[in-house]
Amino acid sequence: EDITIGALLSDTSNTFFVTMADAIEAKGAELGVKTIILDGANDSAKDVTNMEDLIAAGVDFVLYNPVDSDAAAAVVEKATAAGIPVISIDRSVNGAEVVSHIASDNVYGGKIATEMIIELMGGEGAIAEIQGMAGASAANERHQGFDEAIAAAGDKITVVSSQIGDWDTTKAMGIMENILMANPEVKGVFCANDNMAIGAVQACQQNGRSDVIIVGFDAEQIALDAIEEGTMVATVQQQPALMGELGVENALKYLAGEAVEPSIGAPVALVTKD
Amino acid sequence: MGKMILQLKGIDKSFPGVHALREVDLNVYEGEVMALLGENGAGKSTLMKVLTGVLARDGGEILYQGKPVSYRNVRQAQDDGIAIIHQELNLIPKMRIYENIFLGRERKKKSGALDIRTMIETTRELLERVRVQLDPRERIENLSIAQQQMVEIAKALLLDAKVIVMDEPTDALPDEEVDSLFGVIRQLKAQGKGLIYITHRLKEVFEICDRATILRDGSFIGELPVRELNMENLVSMMVGRELTEQFPYVKTARGREMLVVKGLSNAHVHDIDLTLYAGEVLGVAGLVGSGRTELAKTLYGLYPWEKGEVTLNGKPYRAEKPSEAIAQGLFYMTEDRKRNGLVMLMDVAGNITLSSLSRIRKGMSIDAKAEREIVSDYIEKINIRTPSMRQRARNLSGGNQQKVVLSKALMTEPNVLILDEPTRGIDVGAKKEIYHLINEMKERGVAILMISSEMPEILGMSDRILVLYDGRVRGELDREEATQEKIMSLILSDIQRKEAVSV
Amino acid sequence: MNSQSKAILFVLMLVCAILGLALAASVVNACHSFDNVLFLDGAARSARVAQAVEAGETGLKLTLFQNAFWLLGLAILLLAGALWCLARLNKVSERSRGITKLVLTSYRPLVILVLVTLVFSCLHVRFFTVGNFTNILRQISHYAILAAGVYFAILLGGIDISVGSVLAFSGAMGAFILSRMPENSWSALLAIGAALLIGIGAGLANGFFIARCGLQPMIVTLATMSIFRGLTLVLTNGAAISLSKKMAGYGLFTGLGQGAVLWGALPIPIILMALIYALAFYLLNRTAFGRHMYAIGGNEEASLLSGINVQKVKTLAYTISGLLAGVAGIVVTARVASATPTAGQSYEMDAIAAVVIGGTSLRGGEGKVLYTIIGALIIGMLNNILNLTNVSSYYQTVVKGIVILAAVLLDAKSVKKD
Amino acid sequence: MNSQSKAILFVLMLVCAILGLALAASVVNACHSFDNVLFLDGAARSARVAQAVEAGETGLKLTLFQNAFWLLGLAILLLAGALWCLARLNKVSERSRGITKLVLTSYRPLVILVLVTLVFSCLHVRFFTVGNFTNILRQISHYAILAAGVYFAILLGGIDISVGSVLAFSGAMGAFILSRMPENSWSALLAIGAALLIGIGAGLANGFFIARCGLQPMIVTLATMSIFRGLTLVLTNGAAISLSKKMAGYGLFTGLGQGAVLWGALPIPIILMALIYALAFYLLNRTAFGRHMYAIGGNEEASLLSGINVQKVKTLAYTISGLLAGVAGIVVTARVASATPTAGQSYEMDAIAAVVIGGTSLRGGEGKVLYTIIGALIIGMLNNILNLTNVSSYYQTVVKGIVILAAVLLDAKSVKKD
Numbered sequence A: 001e002d003i004t005i006g007a008l009l010s011d012t013s014n015t016f017f018v019t020m021a022d023a024i025e026a027k028g029a030e031l032g033v034k035t036i037i038l039d040g041a042n043d044s045a046k047d048v049t050n051m052e053d054l055i056a057a058g059v060d061f062v063l064y065n066p067v068d069s070d071a072a073a074a075v076v077e078k079a080t081a082a083g084i085p086v087i088s089i090d091r092s093v094n095g096a097e098v099v100s101h102i103a104s105d106n107v108y109g110g111k112i113a114t115e116m117i118i119e120l121m122g123g124e125g126a127i128a129e130i131q132g133m134a135g136a137s138a139a140n141e142r143h144q145g146f147d148e149a150i151a152a153a154g155d156k157i158t159v160v161s162s163q164i165g166d167w168d169t170t171k172a173m174g175i176m177e178n179i180l181m182a183n184p185e186v187k188g189v190f191c192a193n194d195n196m197a198i199g200a201v202q203a204c205q206q207n208g209r210s211d212v213i214i215v216g217f218d219a220e221q222i223a224l225d226a227i228e229e230g231t232m233v234a235t236v237q238q239q240p241a242l243m244g245e246l247g248v249e250n251a252l253k254y255l256a257g258e259a260v261e262p263s264i265g266a267p268v269a270l271v272t273k274d
Numbered sequence B: 001m002g003k004m005i006l007q008l009k010g011i012d013k014s015f016p017g018v019h020a021l022r023e024v025d026l027n028v029y030e031g032e033v034m035a036l037l038g039e040n041g042a043g044k045s046t047l048m049k050v051l052t053g054v055l056a057r058d059g060g061e062i063l064y065q066g067k068p069v070s071y072r073n074v075r076q077a078q079d080d081g082i083a084i085i086h087q088e089l090n091l092i093p094k095m096r097i098y099e100n101i102f103l104g105r106e107r108k109k110k111s112g113a114l115d116i117r118t119m120i121e122t123t124r125e126l127l128e129r130v131r132v133q134l135d136p137r138e139r140i141e142n143l144s145i146a147q148q149q150m151v152e153i154a155k156a157l158l159l160d161a162k163v164i165v166m167d168e169p170t171d172a173l174p175d176e177e178v179d180s181l182f183g184v185i186r187q188l189k190a191q192g193k194g195l196i197y198i199t200h201r202l203k204e205v206f207e208i209c210d211r212a213t214i215l216r217d218g219s220f221i222g223e224l225p226v227r228e229l230n231m232e233n234l235v236s237m238m239v240g241r242e243l244t245e246q247f248p249y250v251k252t253a254r255g256r257e258m259l260v261v262k263g264l265s266n267a268h269v270h271d272i273d274l275t276l277y278a279g280e281v282l283g284v285a286g287l288v289g290s291g292r293t294e295l296a297k298t299l300y301g302l303y304p305w306e307k308g309e310v311t312l313n314g315k316p317y318r319a320e321k322p323s324e325a326i327a328q329g330l331f332y333m334t335e336d337r338k339r340n341g342l343v344m345l346m347d348v349a350g351n352i353t354l355s356s357l358s359r360i361r362k363g364m365s366i367d368a369k370a371e372r373e374i375v376s377d378y379i380e381k382i383n384i385r386t387p388s389m390r391q392r393a394r395n396l397s398g399g400n401q402q403k404v405v406l407s408k409a410l411m412t413e414p415n416v417l418i419l420d421e422p423t424r425g426i427d428v429g430a431k432k433e434i435y436h437l438i439n440e441m442k443e444r445g446v447a448i449l450m451i452s453s454e455m456p457e458i459l460g461m462s463d464r465i466l467v468l469y470d471g472r473v474r475g476e477l478d479r480e481e482a483t484q485e486k487i488m489s490l491i492l493s494d495i496q497r498k499e500a501v502s503v
Numbered sequence C, D: 001m002n003s004q005s006k007a008i009l010f011v012l013m014l015v016c017a018i019l020g021l022a023l024a025a026s027v028v029n030a031c032h033s034f035d036n037v038l039f040l041d042g043a044a045r046s047a048r049v050a051q052a053v054e055a056g057e058t059g060l061k062l063t064l065f066q067n068a069f070w071l072l073g074l075a076i077l078l079l080a081g082a083l084w085c086l087a088r089l090n091k092v093s094e095r096s097r098g099i100t101k102l103v104l105t106s107y108r109p110l111v112i113l114v115l116v117t118l119v120f121s122c123l124h125v126r127f128f129t130v131g132n133f134t135n136i137l138r139q140i141s142h143y144a145i146l147a148a149g150v151y152f153a154i155l156l157g158g159i160d161i162s163v164g165s166v167l168a169f170s171g172a173m174g175a176f177i178l179s180r181m182p183e184n185s186w187s188a189l190l191a192i193g194a195a196l197l198i199g200i201g202a203g204l205a206n207g208f209f210i211a212r213c214g215l216q217p218m219i220v221t222l223a224t225m226s227i228f229r230g231l232t233l234v235l236t237n238g239a240a241i242s243l244s245k246k247m248a249g250y251g252l253f254t255g256l257g258q259g260a261v262l263w264g265a266l267p268i269p270i271i272l273m274a275l276i277y278a279l280a281f282y283l284l285n286r287t288a289f290g291r292h293m294y295a296i297g298g299n300e301e302a303s304l305l306s307g308i309n310v311q312k313v314k315t316l317a318y319t320i321s322g323l324l325a326g327v328a329g330i331v332v333t334a335r336v337a338s339a340t341p342t343a344g345q346s347y348e349m350d351a352i353a354a355v356v357i358g359g360t361s362l363r364g365g366e367g368k369v370l371y372t373i374i375g376a377l378i379i380g381m382l383n384n385i386l387n388l389t390n391v392s393s394y395y396q397t398v399v400k401g402i403v404i405l406a407a408v409l410l411d412a413k414s415v416k417k418d
Ligand SMILES: Nc1ncnc2c1ncn2[C@@H]1O[C@H](COP(=O)(O)OP(=O)(O)OP(=O)(O)O)[C@@H](O)[C@H]1O
Pocket: B015, B016, B018, B020, B038, B039, B040, B041, B042, B043, B044, B045, B046, B047, B087, B395, B396, B397, B398, B425
């Protein structure tokens, strides 16, 4: 019998979710199920619309990476009411029951990244942050992780600048240049994604500053290359592919009537040169 | 003499750099028509705008029915009983006749919704009063300019105003329509209304006006009863000097055939045959809507041709866009210089050279020195009154704007020049200068096709006259045999013929 | 040609059209009832047929399904025949030509809508169902409300690109108030009021700069777009404000986005949308204000000289646009039960596209507000079918651009023919 | 008033202005040399003074720093005096009035630029330094290049909002080619060529729909914006393409964004920007094409009747806009050595704002292309100072909107006075 799994991803112009989408599609093909993958384009309303379309299309299961955790509850209830079970991936659903949650912790990622920078700075000096798109939940969570690490580090660490780079390489580069102008004493920068980290790397290189410690997020190929070259120190790796695969596998398990863990972990880790 | 209802005393108005009105007086009497006369830019329209609150005055006072008034917008003036028909048409093309007539003073039902039926009925009555047969629900864009003008007049009648201002209402009207307008004006006079009538067609002053107020350069020259005036002293008061002979026709030897049109047809014109010789003016007469402009635009490549042969200077001619027409030596000067004759934001020099930039090219660039020389040559030769060649076109007076357009045409060195209403809305002085220019071109061997709605101009300036009706040539007259009556009878005979066919 | 042969042509046209449509519809329906869409390859169809035969099914539907391809060809031939009759008829009959022209120009958006519906129905089994249409209507409701507001600005020959940000700000303010007054049962009304006031205020600000200061609408609303987005970020501190059932005003407020009447068949956002369009229609076509809007859009100076208070009308128009953005903000926030600071980003573009696909010229002075809803519907249906058929979101972006272009191209072509 | 007293007034004005400016400059400079900005509170200043005194420092600078506040007051008084003299002079002298008007209208963007520079210099120690200005210029280079393209569209009375997407697509194509031909040393040229061709192609497509089909620029470029964004996502598959030093074309290609001449003092993007503006200036002001652009923007119908090939000129203008977007795409990609699929999003708004702040009317027909660079510079300086002073990004959005509004408001006010 034909099974169709719908996947709602929050933003497929972001590599992280592209990787996840590819993994879901590949795993689906491998296991012989059809997949429909829709893009929430970082817009809660579009997200809701997508879920409604999946319900209309009559899918059997939904893997859900909501744009906004709080906004997701209503549609998840709708899907459940239509007899379609839901697993949330990466971001949880607040206020509605899901079959399972496959977690990856943005806050934790932001925290360990910042801790690493602070450690390499020797526990003192000026640090800066380049945040993601204003209002995007991943940006908020990573920023929260940054804040937690800073608070823990005490007052020898000063945050000289915290600006929003909109996930955009060029904007991040401009911001980094301006930071270097205003605060040449800056020793480390946390960037909320790798695209922006690359911008920061370019700004430092082109200003002849190879001493600034730059850590990104997402473990994209460009960042891995930069780490290899030594221009970046580390990046936070979530495992989008693994999460996608786990999602499909568990969905099929559930549909086959087997029990599924309510919470499935996909570990977050720092990737460094070694 | 009727009672004075409106009195403007010592009105003063300046624009930055222009002192448009200095101490101007104007009186309006019950049951009389006051002509307001002056050259282009004399300040006539400005005075009316001050009266109706479109512009604020800098000095002076306005007494209406003996009381001082001061309007801040058109609406207040209207509510007080002063209506104005502006020089530029002020109708919304996409809207219907009745909607336009009631614009700004819609009739409403008690519920607040529009009372469309009443508005349509009232519109029908008003249209009857100005003697035009139109469905009140027709859209303005489907009307001829003359019909639009009548709608404007009907709109003013709606207000039931005591004072009605008409700023060049006959500018775009053919003679028959002028007659029906005059009928309406006489009606209004009989009802005791006071009218202000602005025109450049001085003949009309003697026909319909009772008194005339004359302005020159923003100054008040005088107010006189029309019966004490004649054409000569009126003109000399307006321009401050004597002007002799209104149409300075010169006879030149007819040259070779310059433009030969055989059987030209398309959606707008049908089976046009005409021959135009070098060094002559071929006048084109016809009612508004007779297809004169369309004929010119067809030749200029603005409308596709269906059939027909044209040769220009002996070579086969065909144009699909104006640039091709210009390249082959034909230039068309449009009837509406404000709308599509000039680039108002551009300076005089830019406008003059716009059609012939390729002739002052040096490498890839425009040769600035050559441009300056040529332009100052034209400014001098054609007597364009402008502070500098860098003045924007929109700051020139109408006559001088028209001269800029003419210079642009001349600079392309055309063999055939089509002039569409070359003197519309231009004062007597400037008119005469343009006639001289036409003669000069004629002497240089340019073949000129002159479209005009002013019969005296056609009769006075043409070597031959072509009469158009309904997109077809209805006859041709020589200068010697042509009279107004003969032209009209050619048109009318056609109407009779048409009626005969349809019966 | 005499009137008899005209009549024959006419009847022939009708017969062809009805037969063709009926045949096409039954084939599509037959395919759908086998859970199959037309554009499936032959192999899959044969397999499905074999399966059905095996299961012992028979009947007309199966036959239709089996022969889907050439039956559909026949249907297309019949429809082409109907078109040919129409063309012949247009050549000889003034009246027929008139009707055709009327349909193609005045009712063009409707014609496009019907065509789009037909095509999309063939593309997915579930597209042409009541459930899906309710679904689409609910999805477009806030776009359509925004678009109605933008229509007012465009009718004046202006534009309003701040609506997306105003939507976000008013929605955020609503959510903010609800979350700050979890106990107060009046909080929902307060939240709605505040959201609407923000909409009105934003619109007034736009109107002030455009009508009083004479600035250009594009640049004014570009600036206010930035300002209101910033204010939203400040208000929400960059994080979403979620509504929880524990808040006293939750039910009333979210009801505006999630509720439904008629035993769940008629969602409230759809009713709101319909109401707003009815009101807008009344305002624009039955009141003096509406007349003045069209007049100013057609010729601003002439309107001024006709004694219309141009500044007032313009300010009012932008205020309406802001107010409707406020309403849309409430609907969106209520629908997803949370206010995100990035809500409404680039919605203005969809709203403008809806207005333009609805046949309104960006030059102003012309248009029908009810066609704007058709424009929104076409965009909504497009999004829906692309989702249903699982087109990659990258290609969706491309397809959407092409459809917008095609829609306005159709418009321009038939306008030029006039 | 006689000419003698005029002369006295004039001299007085000069003296006041020079004294005031000199005083203000030396105070600001003194503060900066104590690593302090003016708007620091008094307590911090006293502390710094005490510290300096303790360190045994003396001299004029310290005195100036110590008395910064009231000295600055004096400077402001002097400048006010100069303004007063100017006002008196304008009352009595036609010539002075003429000059003032000329400065305030024709050179307005320049005046605004100078004012902005003065104010910002007081706000941060490092703002007014050669390094920072090179920095700002490099940062605005791609915006300014985009804006130059958009200027062409706006001069025609149109608009081009597709430039951000075209930038992304051409940049991505360049990176794609480089990364696919890691061995080929010609790949950089190929990549540059392809990126430029994409820009030209996109512009031609816009031009075709706008000039030939007569569609409205806003809606056409809205559609192509969507299409090119989609194509970029398809090409990159949603992931950034990074350039690595191992690629054969790396040096040549990235040099366009990162390189510098004159011992590193003059970055190549700045040179490119300057070249493009010089070319645009030449095209617009010295050639027939430029004349035709202004003419069409001023009155399209009159231009057609004057024998201008309107369609050709329009198509060319949009092609230039596309081409420059392609150039900007190369510069951006080269600068950051990677191409992201979301690059250039909403850049079109900054480009439009730059053009408008540069005093160009969205109605077309008027404007100076060199002022567009000033518009871009003002936006760039604003971004820079907001970053330098670490203003929260949320407020940055608000401030940016307000500045755009203020700039066009100044424009409109002085235009009305004409
Ligand atoms: N808004 C304005 N700004 C500056 N100057 C103006 C303005 N309106 C009119 N003028 C100038 O005021 C003068 C009087 O113009 P006005 O339109 O009243 O002339 P007119 O007598 O009606 O001429 P015409 O016969 O051509 O209609 C002209 O020099 C004109 O250029």
